Amino acid sequence: MYYIGVDLGGTNIAVGIVSEEGRIVSKAETPTLASRPYPELVRDMAACARKAMEEAGLTDEDIHSIGIGIPGIADKNGVVIFCTNLGWRSVPLRAEMQQYFSKPVLIDNDATVAGWAEFQAGVSRGTHSSVFLTLGTGLGAGIVINDKIWAGAHGAGSELGHLVIEVDGVPCTCGKRGCAERYCSATAIIRMAREACADAPNCAIMRAVGGDTEKINAKIVFDAAKEGDAVAMQVFNRFVKYLTIAINNVISFLDPDMIILGGGVSRAGDFLLDAVKAALPEYLFYPTLPQPQLRIASLGNDAGIVGAALLGK
């Protein structure tokens, strides 16, 4: 059997046909054009799925189920409760998709789905518990406990970006202050770099962006840090400190087999991983006990399709 996986992003709808082992056998993509009415988006998802099935030479009989990863949350009836980027509220996504396929339709949050992909077919395969962190514009998470996804009793869990790590800290888009997302994300790196550059107009970051702080991104900061620029190193070290605290909070709370760093910022690879590993021991409550493995995600952008598909497994 094969599984259809839909990665519903703010920019693109990416659909793939996925084998039992988590291999993508064919793919199709189309722009999301998020402002359209939702039935049009679902129609395009279904059309992409049909196209990918055709390319792989598959018929409905070969398909087990359809999984959809969304940048939001859905309830147990497959109704999307929130989907901020798309402006969705109470969208009956499962029912709509079942007009095109009479198959089970499973829906989950995109970070949860990416963590599930790594668990089924990526770096955390073989573990029984894991927490996947997406370090992107925000900070998302996917939790697996005892070989099962855990997203909360009401679907409101695994929002690790909105754990408060600094009482009365930096204001967050969610309305609270001091959320982890404000310190552990690409957005946070950019904010901290802009602050640091204000006092250092000749630093490597400012040279890289030609003095235009609007052009600063996480990669520019990390590249400058790798070259040893003092200002960039200071920003990088500050980010590592906050991320290490967030990771330590995961350990003190759940202590999973593995913690995985994914999302755009994780492309820094060992440069980031080694820095966190070096900082972590001073935060651990039980430093002499075995620790969760700390790894970089292995599936990259494919995690969205693979994880969504394997929701049906």
Add this chain to the structure above:
Amino acid sequence: MYYIGVDLGGTNIAVGIVSEEGRIVSKAETPTLASRPYPELVRDMAACARKAMEEAGLTDEDIHSIGIGIPGIADKNGVVIFCTNLGWRSVPLRAEMQQYFSKPVLIDNDATVAGWAEFQAGVSRGTHSSVFLTLGTGLGAGIVINDKIWAGAHGAGSELGHLVIEVDGVPCTCGKRGCAERYCSATAIIRMAREACADAPNCAIMRAVGGDTEKINAKIVFDAAKEGDAVAMQVFNRFVKYLTIAINNVISFLDPDMIILGGGVSRAGDFLLDAVKAALPEYLFYPTLPQPQLRIASLGNDAGIVGAALLGK
């Protein structure tokens, strides 16, 4: 069948015989005298168990298993890794106890055990996921997910008192700074009250302790707050803010069916619960979704015996 439950505290060893339904049918107690060699403590636990069995008219055939709740953590082989109050390191507690009873011996952390007791026979019975918080000298926790205890892949989880909620905050006994335990515990209430009383020698707290700040405890502060004393109210509100943030962090992370407040501070009952419930909405990430139920623990001190006993269930 019946279950033996041992609540190993720093002051007393309390042992009970517990029915399948979580009812204590007989009890025996003896001082811990913690500085003694561990074989003497285990001998006393076994003697208490025999005494309680005799009182209940039970023989070895009636006993299913022995559970022990410890103020520390044990590994999968029943070896106590840490037990700070008792100064234990690498104590083979299971093997030692099996010299007295040829029954399964199960060991877990006292907060985990208390959460399990509430799940099996107390306020969270009938739920499938819960986080129990003990608000005492420190802040401990017991986590149940999908009807099972979760204490981490390496036994280092559910240390909610050591999640950082204030980067570079108040120094903690664990060596870190800003741990939740420093803001959400009886110890924290006392510290905050002493600070507040330094500027308010005539407040109700100071009157209650005759001006001796060493005599301040959480109950005195809460009682003064209930009477409307401004200084006590200020301390109470500060504590409620921190506790609400810690509870919101539990929701954003795990979103369980129920969050239970236990430990000495929870004896404040509805006075505390109502204040937290009033403060919580402004912190919620999904304020319109159903929320975990928030309740006061129901089993009191018996939770230690009942939960330890029912580890074998």
